[in-house]
Amino acid sequence: MGILVNKDSKVIVQGMTGREGASHSRAMKDFGTQVVAGVTPGKGGMDFEGWPIYNSVSEAKKATDANVSIIFVPPAGAADAVLEAAHAAIPLIILITEGVPTVDMMRAVQEVKMLDAQSREHGGEGIRLIGGNCPGLVTNGEAKVGIMPNKIYTKPGRIGLISRSGTLTYEAAKLLNDAGMGTSTTVGIGGDPVIGTTFADVLPMFEADEGTDAIVVIGEIGGADEEAAAEYIKHNMKKPVVAFISGRSAPAGKRMGHAGAIIMGNVGTPESKLAAFADAGVPVADTMPEIIDLVKAALNK
Amino acid sequence: MKLHEYQGKEILRQFGVNVQEGKVAKTPDEVRQIARDYGQSVVVKAQVHVGGRGKAGGVKFSATPDKAYENGEKILGMDIKGLTVNKVLVTKAVDIDAGVEYYIGMIVDRNVQSFTLMASAEGGVDIEEVAAETPEKIVHYRVDPITGLRPYEARAVAIQAGFKGNLNKIADMMVKLSQAALERDAVLVEINPLFIDADGTPIALDTKFEIDDNAMYRHKDLADWREMEAEHPLEIEASKYGFAYVKLDDGNVGVLGNGAGIVMTSLDVVNRAGAKPANFLDIGGGAKAEIVYNAVKLVSKDTDVKAIFINIFGGITRADEVAKGVIQALNDGILTKPVRMRIAGTAEEEAKALLAEVNSPLIQMYPNMFDAAAEAAKEANAASAQTENK
Numbered sequence: 299m300g301i302l303v304n305k306d307s308k309v310i311v312q313g314m315t316g317r318e319g320a321s322h323s324r325a326m327k328d329f330g331t332q333v334v335a336g337v338t339p340g341k342g343g344m345d346f347e348g349w350p351i352y353n354s355v356s357e358a359k360k361a362t363d364a365n366v367s368i369i370f371v372p373p374a375g376a377a378d379a380v381l382e383a384a385h386a387a388i389p390l391i392i393l394i395t396e397g398v399p400t401v402d403m404m405r406a407v408q409e410v411k412m413l414d415a416q417s418r419e420h421g422g423e424g425i426r427l428i429g430g431n432c433p434g435l436v437t438n439g440e441a442k443v444g445i446m447p448n449k450i451y452t453k454p455g456r457i458g459l460i461s462r463s464g465t466l467t468y469e470a471a472k473l474l475n476d477a478g479m480g481t482s483t484t485v486g487i488g489g490d491p492v493i494g495t496t497f498a499d500v501l502p503m504f505e506a507d508e509g510t511d512a513i514v515v516i517g518e519i520g521g522a523d524e525e526a527a528a529e530y531i532k533h534n535m536k537k538p539v540v541a542f543i544s545g546r547s548a549p550a551g552k553r554m555g556h557a558g559a560i561i562m563g564n565v566g567t568p569e570s571k572l573a574a575f576a577d578a579g580v581p582v583a584d585t586m587p588e589i590i591d592l593v594k595a596a597l598n599k
Numbered sequence: 600m601k602l603h604e605y606q607g608k609e610i611l612r613q614f615g616v617n618v619q620e621g622k623v624a625k626t627p628d629e630v631r632q633i634a635r636d637y638g639q640s641v642v643v644k645a646q647v648h649v650g651g652r653g654k655a656g657g658v659k660f661s662a663t664p665d666k667a668y669e670n671g672e673k674i675l676g677m678d679i680k681g682l683t684v685n686k687v688l689v690t691k692a693v694d695i696d697a698g699v700e701y702y703i704g705m706i707v708d709r710n711v712q713s714f715t716l717m718a719s720a721e722g723g724v725d726i727e728e729v730a731a732e733t734p735e736k737i738v739h740y741r742v743d744p745i746t747g748l749r750p751y752e753a754r755a756v757a758i759q760a761g762f763k764g765n766l767n768k769i770a771d772m773m774v775k776l777s778q779a780a781l782e783r784d785a786v787l788v789e790i791n792p793l794f795i796d797a798d799g800t801p802i803a804l805d806t807k808f809e810i811d812d813n814a815m816y817r818h819k820d821l822a823d824w825r826e827m828e829a830e831h832p833l834e835i836e837a838s839k840y841g842f843a844y845v846k847l848d849d850g851n852v853g854v855l856g857n858g859a860g861i862v863m864t865s866l867d868v869v870n871r872a873g874a875k876p877a878n879f880l881d882i883g884g885g886a887k888a889e890i891v892y893n894a895v896k897l898v899s900k901d902t903d904v905k906a907i908f909i910n911i912f913g914g915i916t917r918a919d920e921v922a923k924g925v926i927q928a929l930n931d932g933i934l935t936k937p938v939r940m941r942i943a944g945t946a947e948e949e950a951k952a953l954l955a956e957v958n959s960p961l962i963q964m965y966p967n968m969f970d971a972a973a974e975a976a977k978e979a980n981a982a983s984a985q986t987e988n989k
Binding site for chain 2: 447467547
């Protein structure tokens with residue numbers, strides 16, 4: 299069980315022959331993911347460590363029947379790579395690249411949403427973009443389509459994890475693992491201001507997933523995605539949700555590494571996020587290890 | 600990247616926005632010459648990357664060239680919130696009472712995953728004040744990032760905002776503002792005040808313009824505009840190493856880690872331990888010893904830093920590489936402040952062995968981030984107290 303990816307997912311890698319693309323293709327294969335092909339324009343026909351390389355996503359899809367694409371293309375071409383995958387009707391597109399211009403992301407996200415709506419109108423399964431600037435997805439024990447270290451995912455479990463940060467995703471997954479709980483699916487949604495999938499998009503999937511009992515949301519300062527998530531939880535979720543917010547001591551007006559982690563005026567403050575979660579009855583951990591206590595408490599209720 | 604008013608105006612002018620005429624001066628003599636050439640009253644405006652320059656005395660109306668010289672002398676070299684004024688913009692003055700002041704702006708709005716156009720008839724004041732006190736006086740409109748703002752949309756927004764004057768000219772300025780924002784990768788661009796003169800013609804009197812750093816690669820013509828003196832010297836050095844670094848005020852613990860999320864959390868943990876972080880420093884994933892060495896070197900240069908907290912979750916990053924970098928800094932005499940670190944994950948045991956070999960009291964490793972942060976906080980606060988007592 300779990301959401302979005304599983305052992306049957308067939309994955310292509312856009313930018314497989316680059317340094318990052320190559321090393322993570324190997325790591326995904328080691329995890330057990332069905333990596334079926336790579337796409338590098340101009341290198342079509344090449345054999346890369348046993349994987350066929352295609353010039354375009356549509357060629358790769360036709361040949362392999364892939365239903366997931368993970369993108370390691372450098373920032374200047376990343377949004378174009380997303381659009382190529384979306385127009386080739388790849389239902390799940392994961393953009394790992396950090397540093398994509400925001401205007402490019404605005405345009406890509408809008409177009410993907412339009413293609414998604416069209417696909418659904420015609421009875422298709424839709425098209426979803428996750429990221430950019432995200433660590434990707436893991437469904438524990440089944441497939442990893444991302445860059446998380448393999449060894450922290452040793453114990454499949456029943457806790458869903460959603461996070462804006464890469465390293466804190468690893469930290470939380472390891473804590474859950476070490477506490478004997480383990481994770482179902484981990485979704486890194488990304489640290490950029492404009493991303494394809496938000497907390498509020500992922501929560502209903504976990505609510506519907508039979509393999510997930512509780513959800514951990516790792517948020518941070520900046521924007522209002524946590525507030526939107528709290529609103530959704532308040533009105534729609536039956537499963538318990540536990541939250542953590544990073545950057546609570548960060549000063550206003552300074553960008554904390556992630557392009558999206560900035561308090562602008564009164565938007566994006568930790569106070570606003572804490573208040574929203576409190577209003578939704580979502581306990582917020584003060585420290586990462588406290589997440590474990592809160593999850594345990596929520597499950598025992 | 601934040602632009603100065605004169606730079607923002609230059610970009611808007613390229614897109615055909617009617618901008619109030621002005622010239623940059625670096626000396627009072629130049630200010631007087633510009634005022635003479637204009638042959639009318641002028642405004643002398645400090646060009647610094649901080650808000651509130653008007654309140655700080657950095658904007659002065661000058662009726663005569665001599666008065667302009669005098670004001671130039673006052674403003675040039677002035678300190679505004681820690682930044683020295685090196686340049687002023689001298690613009691033709693307008694008779695504000697003969698027209699009205701509005702506000703228009705485009706801002707990246709993650710909630711609508713695009714730009715939001717904001718328009719308000721309450722111009723000439725800080726828009727955040729209007730937003731806080733009378734939010735109903737600001738019209739918000741999502742701009743399609745693919746098509747940009749179209750004239751009919753601009754007219755509708757102008758009407759809704761209650762703008763008086765030449766509707767077509769005002770809408771045209773809004774469309775051009777949208778073009779500038781999209782083509783120049785703005786994070787934020789404001790025209791405030793947007794002055795409507797007695798004839799109903801819109802004129803941009805002042806502007807704020809900030810460009811997306813991720814998009815700077817395609818605006819190479821603007822690279823020269825990045826002013827290093829306006830940034831903290833350590834931030835400039837950090838950018839040479841490619842680090843995400845932010846200098847923080849009133850701190851005493853240097854903080855570094857691998858990833859924005861973990862560093863943000865490290866700042867929180869230092870705070871909870873009763874000390875103050877002096878910086879944010881993300882060394883990125885997969886860092887080798889040399890990168891760690893440079894990071895330690897950078898943080899050690901900060902005289903505010905009394906102890907260093909290193910927080911690494913080793914996935915792609917190897918703990919032994921981190922240890923090697925820190926040890927190298929110690930051996931080279933760069934590291935003179937206590938380092939308290941938590942390195943978990945890949946090659947953790949190798950890192951421990953390396954540190955045991957060195958056996959320096961300056962470098963201690965802890966199994967979790969809280970103990971490491973608490974020890975760093977203790978060391979830093981003790982050192983800070985000692986400095987104060989001297």
